[in-house]
Amino acid sequence: MNSTILEVTERIIERSKRSRQAYLDKIEHARRKGPHRGVLSCGNLAHGFAACSKEDKTSLTNMVKANIGIVSSYNDMLSAHQPYETYPQQIKEAVASVGGVAQFAGAVPAMCDGVTQGNPGMDLSLMSRDIIAQSAAVALSHNMFDGALMLGICDKIVPGLLMASLSFGHLPTVFVPAGPMPSGIPNKEKARIRQAFAEGKVGRDQLLEAESKSYHSAGTCTFYGTANSNQLIVELMGLHLPGSSFVNPGTPLRYELTNAAARQVTRLTDLGADYMPIGHIVDAKSIVNGLVGLLATGGSTNHTMHMIAVARAAGYHINWDDFSDISKSVPLITRIYPNGSADINHFTAAGGMALLFKQLLDAGLLHNDVNTVCGRGLEKYTQEPKLVDGQLEWQAGPTESFDPEVVATVDKPFKPDGGVCVLNGNLGRGVIKTSALRDGAGIITAPAVVFEDQFELDAAFKAGDLDKDCIVVVRFQGPKAIGMPELHRLTPPLGVLQDRGFKVALVTDGRMSGASGKVPAAIHVTPEAYDGGMLAKVQNGDVIELNSQTGELILHVSDEELAKRDPKQADLAHHQVGMGRELFAGVRASLTGAEEGACSLFGAQEQVL
Known part of the structure; x- marks a missing residue:
């Protein structure tokens, strides 16, 4: 063993x-x-x-x-x-x-x-x-x-x-x-068309056709x-x-x-x-x-x-x-x-x-x-x-793979590790999925571009404001803030930037889904911005270091400077009313942090156990 x-x-x-x-x-x-x-x-x-x-x-x-x-x-x-x-x-x-x-x-x-x-x-x-x-x-x-x-x-x-x-x-x-x-349309082709749509190269009709052939x-x-x-x-x-x-x-x-x-x-x-x-x-x-x-x-x-x-x-x-x-x-x-x-x-x-x-x-x-x-x-x-x-x-069952490009062996694996790395630093703790990253993509030091909402990123992308090496910070997405939605819709534009030759990464207290792919993403960052996390103090232009090899997630701003900054306060009202979200206020308030399972169920049980 x-x-x-x-x-x-x-x-x-x-x-x-x-x-x-x-x-x-x-x-x-x-x-x-x-x-x-x-x-x-x-x-x-x-x-x-x-x-x-x-x-x-x-x-x-x-x-x-x-x-x-x-x-x-x-x-x-x-x-x-x-x-x-x-x-x-x-x-x-x-x-x-x-x-x-x-x-x-x-x-x-x-x-x-x-x-x-x-x-x-x-x-x-x-x-x-x-x-x-x-x-x-x-x-x-x-x-x-x-x-x-x-x-x-x-x-x-x-x-x-x-x-x-x-x-x-x-x-x-x-x-x-x-x-x-x-199986339907190959997943790589689906991803290609999604990125083409993000760039405006194909229309909604072509995108819907591809998606329908995938989920069919x-x-x-x-x-x-x-x-x-x-x-x-x-x-x-x-x-x-x-x-x-x-x-x-x-x-x-x-x-x-x-x-x-x-x-x-x-x-x-x-x-x-x-x-x-x-x-x-x-x-x-x-x-x-x-x-x-x-x-x-x-x-x-x-x-x-x-x-x-x-x-x-x-x-x-x-x-x-x-x-x-x-x-x-x-x-x-x-x-x-x-x-x-x-x-x-x-x-x-x-x-x-x-x-x-x-x-x-x-x-x-x-x-x-x-x-x-x-x-x-x-x-x-x-x-x-x-x-x-x-x-x-x-x-x-089989004793050998019928397709070594899909299932390898423990002795000759695709990668020596399982592809989930824990990140630590003055920004908090988070996780990053590295199994789908290109070689070297999990190490980046770049200026921050900060968003309070995932939807703000679309406008910045279309305006060309992200055409540079950068670490995109999307905060106030955590459990207590708005229920921790999945941010996978950010993948196509960030993938486009990566394909244009820019070094990009994402840092967020939200989720990035089970389909996280080639864009390095430090996710589930805890403490979340809404609950006292350092993410709330990050400003545009601050240099962030993300290193999946050393497990570091560092905001390169002095302690003295950070002590002077007031944490950003986000207006989250539009995320908490409508589509039934107002009914979940009590659940949101009782959710634990990401590393505790983002769970609302075990408060009373902890006293028993």
């Missing part, structure tokens, strides 16, 4: 001893002998199964059959979640086939950063994760269930469902993916952003069936994997001899396994917040130093856009999850002594699901 991985795991365990034990005590207290509905009064139970069939009522009354709660993020607007429309009925039939009952417990909201990008609704995006967790908790709160199936894929949805599932950590829980859409059918977007990072992490943590993350929707294999997931959760309930709740699967080792997989594949920087919040829900405290140390020990062994030209379907064709598991296990980078929804250990995850004469089987 890699010594650094062991060291990071041990220090997470040590720093979390008290809170993890309190968590385990909590979920053990929640556990009851036999079905939880057994503690319900007759009136409670009658309400709980009033709409069920006579047969299901008998099953639930006799307390001998498992009742599985289904929580879904289905909606028609999200391509990734549209396939879930038919899953509840399918799951009910699959559970019934093995003598159980399944009820649709509730739905959770699911919004898409791709739709809200650059629009007012984006200000709700990160906060929706905590609302999703609360919504799923409401769905499970009726005490009717012996296990749960979580249906979700995209950005904030899976972390929210994970947090809720861990709150009900005494319940066996399996996550059920729906898979990516088939049901399923997850095919680039390696937060949605697909979610799926990879959940499988690395043992919460998916092996090889189920990236099977396309609407295929026979996808259908049978969903049936298998539904049946599998019934085998893990407290009614049988193989009880395995999610709170006993998600431990320090499985969390570290998720981080290793994320970093080895150049996954989304959003998880430098999400995984902190997820770990907290399981009683663990992790921080950016844990990410950084793992990143230094884990090589980058995949090239998936924006880290390369391949998409997630190409990754699957090159060997996919089975090969990734094998490589990381053989190199001693994954803990193998972990629980999963399929039993103890990760060997089964080196296998691939196949349909043989219509029957689902798992067969030995």
Whole structure:
């Protein structure tokens, strides 16, 4: 086992001893002998199964059959979640086939950063994760269930469902993916047309045509952003069936994997001899396994917040130093856009999850002594699901890459490290994703050009004010300020400047998305400008140094000068009213900093844990 991985795991365990034990005590207290509905009064139970069939009522009354709660993020607007429309009925039939009952417990909201990008609704995006967790908790709160199936894929949805599932950590829980859409226009071509549009070289009709060819059918977007990072992490943590993350929707294999997931959760309930709740699967080792997989594949920087919040829900405290140390020990062994030209379907064709598991296990980078929804250990995850004469089987996965340009080896990786670096300096702490950067791009010292709003940058770009070496500072984008929207719409203009030969970078207390690419971006800077961060004192022309090799983020202004400056005060009213944003004032005010997960849920729990 890699010594650094062991060291990071041990220090997470040590720093979390008290809170993890309190968590385990909590979920053990929640556990009851036999079905939880057994503690319900007759009136409670009658309400709980009033709409069920006579047969299901008998099953639930006799307390001998498992009742599985289904929580879904289905909606028609999200391509990734549209396939879930038919899953509840399918799951009910699959559970019934093995003598159980399944009820649709509730739905959770699911919004898409791709739709809200650059629009007012984006200000709700990160906060929706905590609302999703609360919504799923409401769905499970009726005490009717012996296990749960979580249906979700995209950005904030899976972390929210994970947090809720861990709150009900005494319940066996399996996550059920729906898979990516088939490949469309190459991602590099999409990026080229976006930049051409930013320069005014193509019109909106050409841009829309390209975007429509990229996002063209049901399923997850095919680039390696937060949605697909979610799926990879959940499988690395043992919460998916092996090889189920990236099977396309609407295929026979996808259908049978969903049936298998539904049946599998019934085998893990407290009614049988193989009880395995999610709170006993998600431990320090499985969390570290998720981080290793994320970093080895150049996954989304959003998880430098999400995984902190997820770990907290399981009683663990992790921080950016844990990410950084793992990143230094884990090589980058995949090239998936924006880290390369391949998409997630190409990754699957090159060997996919089975090969990734094998490589990381053989190199001693994954803990193998972990629980999963399929039993103890990760060997089964080196296998691939196949349909043989219509029957689902798992067969030995590949031992070598079918495309070394997409999946490399640990011995000969694309980069020696995992591509996430923690930055420190008098500007605060932040993270930078380096896996997609050109050589040397992660080191820049240049004058600052300061914006209080991402939309101000467009006018400056079009006026030519950014045609120079510069570090663009976009501040007052943090959690407490406006909910920490994603700023990925800044990528095309900054990419254009880079292509023109200028050295540019971004420094922000906002997010830059799972699709962060070739522009060096120091993101999630904390403390945020709104909450006393030094970013609020930066002025145009101040020299900033960003160095991803040394991990420095330095404002080259003397302490004496900085002491004289009053922090800038931003007018944020237009970000806090409209499009429902006024309803989230309480959530914004209670959000923690980025390194604490930008979370509003654990204030009271901290006093308990």
